[in-house]
Amino acid sequence: MGIPMTAKVTVEEVQRVAELAHLELSPEETPAMLRDLNAILDYVAQLNELDTKGVMPLAQVSELQDGAGVSVLRADLPVPSLDRSSVMQQAPESEGAFFKVPKVIER
Amino acid sequence: MSGEAKSAESYVEKPKTLAELRAGITSGRTKAIDLAANYYERIEKKNPRLNAYLWLTKERALEQAARVDDAAAKGDPLGVLAGIPVGIKDVLVMRGAPATAGSKILQGYRPPYDATAVAKLESAGAVLLGKLNCDEFAMGSSTENSAYGPVRNPVDTERVPGGSSGGSAAAVAANLAVATLGSDTGGSIRQPASFCGVVGVLPTYGRVSRYGLIAYASSLDRVGPFAANVRDAATLLSVIAGHDPRDATSSPAPVPDYAAESDKPAAGLRIGVPAEYFAKGLDPEVRAAIEKGIDALKSAGCAVKPVSLPNTRYAIPVYYLIATAEASANLARFDGVRYGPRSKESATLADMYRHSREEGFGAEVKRRILLGTYALSAGYYDAYYLKAQQVRRLLAEEYLRAFAEVDAIVTPTAPTAAFKLGEKTGDPLAMYLADIYTVTASLAGICGVTVPCGTTKAGLPVGMQVLAAHLNEGTAFRVARAVEAARIE
Numbered sequence: 001m002g003i004p005m006t007a008k009v010t011v012e013e014v015q016r017v018a019e020l021a022h023l024e025l026s027p028e029e030t031p032a033m034l035r036d037l038n039a040i041l042d043y044v045a046q047l048n049e050l051d052t053k054g055v056m057p058l059a060q061v062s063e064l065q066d067g068a069g070v071s072v073l074r075a076d077l078p079v080p081s082l083d084r085s086s087v088m089q090q091a092p093e094s095e096g097a098f099f100k101v102p103k104v105i106e107r
Numbered sequence: 108m109s110g111e112a113k114s115a116e117s118y119v120e121k122p123k124t125l126a127e128l129r130a131g132i133t134s135g136r137t138k139a140i141d142l143a144a145n146y147y148e149r150i151e152k153k154n155p156r157l158n159a160y161l162w163l164t165k166e167r168a169l170e171q172a173a174r175v176d177d178a179a180a181k182g183d184p185l186g187v188l189a190g191i192p193v194g195i196k197d198v199l200v201m202r203g204a205p206a207t208a209g210s211k212i213l214q215g216y217r218p219p220y221d222a223t224a225v226a227k228l229e230s231a232g233a234v235l236l237g238k239l240n241c242d243e244f245a246m247g248s249s250t251e252n253s254a255y256g257p258v259r260n261p262v263d264t265e266r267v268p269g270g271s272s273g274g275s276a277a278a279v280a281a282n283l284a285v286a287t288l289g290s291d292t293g294g295s296i297r298q299p300a301s302f303c304g305v306v307g308v309l310p311t312y313g314r315v316s317r318y319g320l321i322a323y324a325s326s327l328d329r330v331g332p333f334a335a336n337v338r339d340a341a342t343l344l345s346v347i348a349g350h351d352p353r354d355a356t357s358s359p360a361p362v363p364d365y366a367a368e369s370d371k372p373a374a375g376l377r378i379g380v381p382a383e384y385f386a387k388g389l390d391p392e393v394r395a396a397i398e399k400g401i402d403a404l405k406s407a408g409c410a411v412k413p414v415s416l417p418n419t420r421y422a423i424p425v426y427y428l429i430a431t432a433e434a435s436a437n438l439a440r441f442d443g444v445r446y447g448p449r450s451k452e453s454a455t456l457a458d459m460y461r462h463s464r465e466e467g468f469g470a471e472v473k474r475r476i477l478l479g480t481y482a483l484s485a486g487y488y489d490a491y492y493l494k495a496q497q498v499r500r501l502l503a504e505e506y507l508r509a510f511a512e513v514d515a516i517v518t519p520t521a522p523t524a525a526f527k528l529g530e531k532t533g534d535p536l537a538m539y540l541a542d543i544y545t546v547t548a549s550l551a552g553i554c555g556v557t558v559p560c561g562t563t564k565a566g567l568p569v570g571m572q573v574l575a576a577h578l579n580e581g582t583a584f585r586v587a588r589a590v591e592a593a594r595i596e
Binding site: 018021036052055057060062064073074087090092093 | 217218219220313326352353355356357359418420421424427428435439442443444446447448453454456457458459460462465468474477478480491493495497498499501503504507535536539551552577
């Protein structure tokens, strides 16, 4: 099953994960976050006690027999959606139909 | 303590029942506009200390109240919630009103649409008073993670109201609303209802549309009501439940008249008591109160029998892996592009994302995003996320087996009564354990009702959690009514 749940998170890993999540941890935040994540991961490692070989993962309870039932998709028909101007005016910066962001490509 | 208890008393007030209020409004004896004004007056007095409301929606409320009074004067048919003052957790959107989810990252956002549950309440005549405080993005068990300050428990203002829907629970307990809406992902309706001594409902997954709910963990999130009594909570659920084309997970099953269901006697129902919920970690005073509740059910003619849910102890690890993984994906949308504040000091797009998120998110939200991102990242996915989903199936199947033998399962809603402000803020894991009796039903998708069931010696409310199988809310309401009727001290 690949890597077991015994891994200890290192400072480098916390920083890598923060980067993946577009978060930034200040030098003051990092030790506390490291301590908390390791405590939580130690705690969740008790799942290793359970043999789950052959058990199908359950992502959503609508998959369960006798559950609340199946998801119902709406008919694939065009219907009016939110008025664009009411949506755009919530953005910090926009221009017409576009959201403005800092420059992406350096010349 | 005696001084505290005395000042705390003045915050608790039981709202009138829907039946009483509605009789006044339909007869014209009570004007909806006066009722709304009275509530705003009480909010003005009590909210500064309790911090249950974040934003008031007075203009919209008074317009709606005037509409109800007009209709009543003309003798037009009135909705079941005509003129009833209701509060909305700030994770559900209301057109034009602030919607922050308790976070700085959504400060200033005014969504251009109504959540389905909100729109349904208003169509039934409800007067929407305002938006209620909660843990940031519904992540927390005490409402201390709100960026807008903690909510205080009306029963004892030195204590937390529970969370994440702490504002919704406190508002009903202090009569700052007749009823409220909350959301429950791992216990966020049931645990605060228990801490504040009110009724809270976890509807079956899919029973109530989540359109317009700011998502935390989509395979777990539910919208549900709080009220001061079981029958009123049941009435609210009938209003907000039902299929919604805008939420593909909402169930097409017909919506029963839950209030009528709750009127049926509980006699003859088979009630399961799982030993795993009465083990180490349960406060003895909470246990004693719940045992009185179980005795009351026996007296009401229920057949009480033991059931076994042996995987219960794995529920917290499963919950925190699945919920944080889903949260890390759901909260990716908060990046300073489409809504909320944007960090000023960014030269590049990547910096702008990172700085906006850094400035906008609180510590618990970051912790959960990091945990979830870690559990989903290359190399760890199988060990953490898939394993958690496998155990989730075991937990769900365990419940389905139990419900083949019993109609409902009763447990304590939380292992303790309300704890003190600041008591658990330094230890995230200790805070997570406050959800130990509620997360299993969240993972299994089943429904439940928490109902006041006595108090501790210090007078703090204890809640009994009544769980029932998928779409069997009616049964849970019947059992909860029987516990309520026993008036356990």
